[in-house]
Amino acid sequence: MLIGGGHSHVQVLRSLRMRPLAGVRTTVITRELHTPYSGMLPGLIAGHYQFDDAHIDLGPLAQSAGARLIAAEVTGLDLDGACVHLRDRPPVRFDLLSINSGGAPSLGGIAANGAIIPVKPIGTFLPYWQALLCAWQNGELGARPRLAIVGGGAGGVELALSVVYALDRLGLPREVTLVAAGNDVLADHNPRVRRHFRRRLEAVGVAVRLGFEVTAFEDGRLRSDSGQALQTERVLWVTGVAAPAWPRQSGLAVDEAGFVRVDATLRSISHQQVFAAGDVAALDGQPRPKSGVYAVREGPTLINNLRRAAAGERLAAYRAQRRALALISEGERRAVASRGWLFAEGVWLWRVKNFIDRRFMARFEVPANVPDHLRDAEPMAAMRCGGCGAKLGADLLARVLRRLQVPDQADILQGVGDDAAVIATTSRTVATVDGFRAMIDDPYRFGRIAAQHALSDVFAMGAVPRVALALVSVPLMADTMMEDELYQVMAGACEVFRDSAVGLAGGHSAEAAELSLGFAVLGQAPEAPWQKGLLADGDRLLMTKPLGVGALMAGHMRGVAKSRDTQRAIESMERSNGAAADIFKKHGVHAATDVTGFGLLGHLAEMLRASGVGAEVDANAVPALPGALALIDAGIESTLAPSNARALDDFEIVGAPPTDARVRLLIDPQTSGGLLAGVAEPHVSACLAELEQAGYEVAVVGRIGSRSQVGGGVVRVD
Ligand SMILES: Cc1cc2nc3c(=O)[nH]c(=O)nc-3n(C[C@H](O)[C@H](O)[C@H](O)COP(=O)(O)OP(=O)(O)OC[C@H]3O[C@@H](n4cnc5c(N)ncnc54)[C@H](O)[C@@H]3O)c2cc1C
Structure with missing residues (x-):
């Protein structure tokens, strides 16, 4: 279990990609999906690099290493129970743990707010910096905004020079001050380096305030105990890092500052199963x-x-280098080399630094279509039974059920525990079944998606889901791992069911080649259930989620989708259609469906045929998930897309060829997609407003019109 995707763990993943560790499953838990490479940060702020130049995308890297990636924040460890606690989701268990989660921001007791922000974590800082630049450009910070950078080390000096370079390039007026507690900047470097940077800061108009140890920020002023003060609109904080609180709280041996104490083998001095590296x-x-x-x-x-610890072998000792060569950038494309008494400066050093940094980053690029090492490496038993012999063991199941809070529901008269459930059904019961194999490697979130997907069919009938039955298959692994897998996937699903007041009445679990999950769901039908065949002339077509899940999942599996885009797709799939269905009910909807495997046009064509009408679809109004159109443009599509393309025959495409990405998006298969509903014209604006207020990325994607094109119509693309 790797906590954090820091500079050491990216190398662990790279090594696993080249030489898989047989019989071991690796999981990376990370708060940020893109690791900023520290050496390129100043260049990123200055504008010499783009986001992707300076960040390692952990998604494809983990995938290529056969490692599972969990996007979550670690909040603590249960070292006796061998569990990692995560924010807002169930804990995960480990056998061997490695921590490379970096330091925490250290504001010296001053509270961060909209005007003062630590540069670390960079993931939070970068959007702040972008927003600050916009506010600056729009004149929201005054005619000549003041910015203070607190920290006189290499990070602070580089940041000050990079910030000034970026502001000057945009022609923005500024007053920038570097505030340092010591008597000089770059206290750890030789006098020539220090002198050079003092001059450099002066040359670009950065004021330097030395011996100013900031103890407060009040009324727009930085203050020190010795009476110094500095008026400023914004403060960027780049002093040393603090230790996160959770290692100490978890009982790991830490130094007086709270950093995890490790011996020369990088193993915790208090816990044999724990390693740590980096800040x-x-x-x-x-x-x-x-x-x-x-x-x-x-x-x-x-x-x-x-590797040695996993194999029970003796560990090797690490001797940390005493001094490292520092290449400190100067805002513009120049750099200084500093090591001991060495000083050198020039454009050529920036080129050297750029070469070294880019070469480092290139090591983490992942070729598309990497093989799944994990599956190859997994030890499979020679013979496993099928039929009922493939059921999960009774003990394992009982343990998981004890840990899960199985959601109950008044309709369940007899639930989990008997041969079959006894349910008090209403006279009009909606019943549906749906399921699929895992398309992401985080079982908890997969569980959430599978549950939402199954409930969606009920919402699309205008019905209220009440009871679910599960069918779950878990791949063969060590018993403890199978137990955890089952627990994670069902914990995710149960959470969704609890939120929708749905009870879990029972299920069946089995061993299989891969993780899969499905649900039969029963619900209470309304007086007049919605039907696909009730679209009427003049209805507007509203869709409650953006498209592109299919392309993004295909890109994810091939290691070519950006992790940030994959995450947006996962969040979209996790979104319930329940509230949208309630809003549609208020606005008199009578015809709806959920957009899933056949894509928007495939499901729309079903509705049009059943209703005996045609439609005009506005492809430009159809929202796409970030990154989806670029993937489709690059030819990355779901394996179902070609057969979905038959739906295009029912529509006349106007304004673009059928190969255009915006057209292909309309046949992109969705998992847990949005609701597509016909809304009568007078209700449209109020319905839209309510859906938007409820947080849906809703759009009017078309209009029901022509009876001459029953089952199809026109797709307009500008
Ligand atoms: C402006 C600036 C410039 C710098 N320039 C340089 C430089 O030129 N050269 C240099 O050597 N150093 C530089 N540094 C210092 C450098 O950034 C850090 O020392 C370095 O990033 C530490 O690396 P790490 O591997 O320990 O952790 P990090 O690189 O910080 O990685 C931490 C990882 O852990 C994850 N994580 C953190 N907390 C949690 C949690 N609770 N749960 C789950 N995941 C978590 C994060 O998402 C991230 O993936 C600079 C720092 C700053 C602020």
């Missing part, structure tokens, strides 16, 4: 600055020792 670790007897360079250097030792 979060304190190497006993070899104190080093908190810097990406050391986190990178520790990578090879860490992977070597994780």
Whole structure:
């Protein structure tokens, strides 16, 4: 279990990609999906690099390493129970743990707010910086905004120079001050380096306030205990890192500052099953600055020792380098080399730095269509039974059921535990069944998606889901891992059912080649259930979720989708259609469906045929998930897309060829897609407003019109 996708863990993943670890399942838990490479941060702020130049995308990297990726924040460890606690989701268990989660921002007791922000974590800082630039450009910060950068180390100096470079390039008036507690900037560097940067800061108009130890920020002023004050609109904070609180709270041995104490093998001095590297670790007897360079250097030792620990072999010791060559950038494309007494400066050093940094980043690029090592590496038993012999063991199941809070419901007279459930059904019961194999490697979120997907069919009838029965298959692994897998997937589903007041009445679990989950759902039908065949002339077609899930999942599986886009698709699939159905009810909807495997046009054509009408679809109004159109343009589509393309025959495409990405998007198969409903014209604006207020990315995608094109119509693309 790897906590954090920091500079050491990316190397662990890279090593696993090249040499898989047989019989071991690796999971990475990370708060941010894109790891900023520290060496390129100043260049990113200055505008020399784009986001993707300076970030390692952990999704494809983990996938290529056969590792499972969980996007979540670790909040604590249960070291006796071998569990990692996560924010807003159930804990996950581990056998061997490695922590490379970096440091926490250190504001010295000053509270961060809209005007003061720590530069770390970079994932939070970058959007702040973008918003700040916009506000600056729009004149919202005044005629000549003041910006203070607190921290006189390499990070602070580089940031000040990069910020000034970016502002000057945009022609923005500014007053920038660098505030440092010490008597000089870059206190750890030689006098020539310090002198050079003092001059450089002066040359670009950055005021430097030394001996100013900030203790408060009040009424727009930074203050020190010695009476210094500085008026400023915004503050960027780049002082040293603090330790996160959770390692200490979990009972790991930590140093006085709270960093995880490790010996020369990078193993915790208190817990044999725990390793740590990078800023979060304190190497006993070899104190080093908190810097990406050391986190990178520790990578090879860490992977070597994780391999050895997994195999029960003796660990190897790490000797940290005493001094590292620092290449400090100067805002513009120049850099300084500093090591001991060495000083060199020039454009050529920026080129050297750029070359080194880009070469480092290139090591983490993932070729498309990487093989799934994990499955190859998994030890399979020689013979496993099928039929009922493939059921999961009774003990395992009982343990999971004890841990799960199985949601109950008044209609369930007899639920989990007997041969079959006894349910008090209403006279008009809606029944549906749906399920599929996992398309993401996070079982908890897959469980949530499968549950939402199954409930959607009931919502699309205007009905109220009440009871579900599960059919779940778990791949063969060690018993403890199968138990955890089953627990995670069902915990996700149960959470969704609880939120929708649906009870889980029973189910069946079995062993299979891969994780899959499906549900039969029963619900209470309304007096007049919605039907696909009740679209009427003049109805507007409203859709409650963007399209593109199919392309993004195809891209994800091939390792070519950006992790941030994959996450947006997952969030969209996790979204319930329940509230949308309630809003549609208020606005007199009588015809709806949920957009799933056949794509928007396939499901729409079903409705049109059943209703005996045609439609005009506005392809430009159809919202796409970020990254989906680019993938489709690059020819990355779901395997179902070609057969869905037959739906295009029913429509006349005007304004673009059928190969256009905006047209292909309309046949992209969705999992847990949005509701597509016909809304009568007088209700449209109120219905739209309510759906938007409820947080749906809703759009009017077309209009029912022509009876001459029954079952099809026109798709307009500008
Ligand atoms: C402006 C600036 C410039 C810098 N320039 C340089 C430089 O040029 N050279 C250099 O060597 N160093 C530089 N540094 C320092 C460098 O950024 C850090 O030392 C380095 O990033 C530490 O690496 P790490 O591997 O320990 O952790 P990080 O790179 O910080 O990675 C931490 C990972 O853990 C994840 N994570 C954190 N908390 C949790 C949690 N609770 N649960 C789950 N996941 C979590 C994060 O999402 C991330 O994936 C700079 C710092 C700043 C602020």
